[in-house]
Amino acid sequence: VTDGQDRVFGDRTPGVEEHESTATYLSYTAGLVLAIVATIASFVVSQTSLLWPPGIPVGLIVLAFAQIGVHLVFFLHLGSGSDSTNNILALAFGILIVFLVITGSVWIIANLNSNMMPM
Amino acid sequence: MTIATIDRAQTAVPTELARGRGGGGPATKRTVVAYGFWIFILSDMVMFSALFAAFAVLRGNTAGGPTGAELFDLRSVFIETMCLLVSSYTCGLGALSAERRQPARFLMFGVATFVLGAAFLFIEVTEFARMIGMGAGPSRSAFLSAFFTLVGMHGVHVTGGLIALIYFSAQVIAIGLQTAVLRRLLCWSLFWHALDIVWVGVFTLVYLMGDWQ
Numbered sequence: 001v002t003d004g005q006d007r008v009f010g011d012r013t014p015g016v017e018e019h020e021s022t023a024t025y026l027s028y029t030a031g032l033v034l035a036i037v038a039t040i041a042s043f044v045v046s047q048t049s050l051l052w053p054p055g056i057p058v059g060l061i062v063l064a065f066a067q068i069g070v071h072l073v074f075f076l077h078l079g080s081g082s083d084s085t086n087n088i089l090a091l092a093f094g095i096l097i098v099f100l101v102i103t104g105s106v107w108i109i110a111n112l113n114s115n116m117m118p119m
Numbered sequence: 120m121t122i123a124t125i126d127r128a129q130t131a132v133p134t135e136l137a138r139g140r141g142g143g144g145p146a147t148k149r150t151v152v153a154y155g156f157w158i159f160i161l162s163d164m165v166m167f168s169a170l171f172a173a174f175a176v177l178r179g180n181t182a183g184g185p186t187g188a189e190l191f192d193l194r195s196v197f198i199e200t201m202c203l204l205v206s207s208y209t210c211g212l213g214a215l216s217a218e219r220r221q222p223a224r225f226l227m228f229g230v231a232t233f234v235l236g237a238a239f240l241f242i243e244v245t246e247f248a249r250m251i252g253m254g255a256g257p258s259r260s261a262f263l264s265a266f267f268t269l270v271g272m273h274g275v276h277v278t279g280g281l282i283a284l285i286y287f288s289a290q291v292i293a294i295g296l297q298t299a300v301l302r303r304l305l306c307w308s309l310f311w312h313a314l315d316i317v318w319v320g321v322f323t324l325v326y327l328m329g330d331w332q
Contacts, residue, residue, distance in 0.1 A: 013150040014157040015214075015309040024215055032208040039200055039322075043193065046327035057328055064323040068316050075211055075312045087157060094161035098168040105172035 012083040015076050031074025038067035149302055156306040160313045163276075167317050170272055171324060174265040182260035187325070190255055192246065196326045199242045200318065203277075206235035207315040214308040220296050225304075229288045232311070236281050243274050266325065273321055276314050283307055 042063045045051050051059045072078045078087055146154075178187070213228030247267070250256070257267035287307055290300050 013147075013153045013305070015153060015305055015312070016218075025212065028208055028211045028215070031211075032204070035204055036201070039197075039204065042323060042327055043197055047193070060323050060327050064319050067319050071207070071312060071316050071319070075207060075315075076309065086154065090154075090158055090161055094164055097165050101165065101168040102172045102175065106175050109176040 012079070012087060014078075014084075014087045027074050027077075031070055034070045034074070035067055038063050038070065042067075149298075149305070152302050153305055153309065156309055160309060163313070164317070167269075167272070167320075170265075170269040171320060174269045174325065177261040177265040180261040182262075184260040184263065185253070185255050187262070187266070190250055190253075191326050193326060195242050195246060196322055199239050200322050202235045202239040202242070203315050203318050206232045206239070207312055209235065210308050210311045214304060217291075217296055217301055217304045222291055222296055225291060225296070226288060229284060229291075233281060233284055233288075236277055236284075236311075240274060240277055240281070243270070243277075247271075270321060270325065273314065273317055276317075280307070280311055280314060283310075 042060055045056060045059050045063065072091075078084055078091065209228045209231040213225050213232060216224035216228060250263075255263055257264045284307065287300065287303050290303070294300065
């Protein structure tokens with residue numbers, strides 16, 4: 001793969017599909033179709049009793065993660081190859097921090113709420 | 120197998136031996152710039168995670184005011200979601216056209232992306248105005264403060280993205296698809312895809328899980 005200066009490089013550029021040509025339009029379209037399916041499924045699940053009602057939040061979270069995965073793979077072209085190791089490692093660290101901030105806050109405040117004196 | 124000694128250290132490992140670990144010499148400017156932008160996007164996600172956490176914690180504190188289930192119009196949220204999703208798709212196709220040095224195609228997809236993004240923003244602002252008109256502004260309850268902060272911050276990012284799109288499209292028209300312009304467009308498309316990922320979190324947590332708890 002060259003970069004204008006005819007130089008070979010080994011690190012995958014974030015957001016770039018490197019195995020070229022007609023397959024890429026296809027991959028964006030496949031991503032769009034999968035994302036639309038996941039979005040419609042989320043709205044349907046939340047508005048109907050298709051899922052067992054207490055399980056709806058879990059179903060929605062699963063669908064959201066599935067859709068985020070579709071976006072990362074088909075739109076941002078994050079692969080599992082060794083050339084995207086750096087991009088994946090940075091992403092993994094970001095996900096760790098996001099997870100800690102959200103679950104930590106929810107957990108701590110839920111605990112505080114349940115220990116509040118009734119008003 | 121190669122052994123590097125002190126007086127015969129290898130300056131560059133062949134690409135096949137160490138893809139992604141320095142093989143083939145230092146990465147190109149394009150890769151370095153996009154990687155730096157990728158780090159920025161991830162730190163932006165960390166900022167959004169704090170707003171998501173605040174919303175998740177405060178969503179029940181309506182102070183006797185309206186709840187999400189009473190306020191939100193899921194039909195327009197669905198239209199907003201579709202606008203942003205399709206704009207992410209046209210943005211990807213635009214970036215692809217730019218890679219292939221097809222400025223006319225890029226501008227066509229750029230216009231489509233802009234129109235869809237602007238439609239998203241228009242629906243969002245209309246919804247905000249409707250809620251504030253009903254007396255459900257950000258000062259009504261902690262739930263609404265968190266709602267307007269989170270969704271509004273996403274809207275601010277979309278606005279910034281649209282302004283940047285105009286700016287970079289003007290550059291494409293003025294100086295063409297030069298290497299530097301291509302780098303900016305690549306970073307811009309990363310940003311736009313990332314905003315769509317944040318929106319998946321917003322519509323799931325804020326709008327669809329509104330009835331829960």
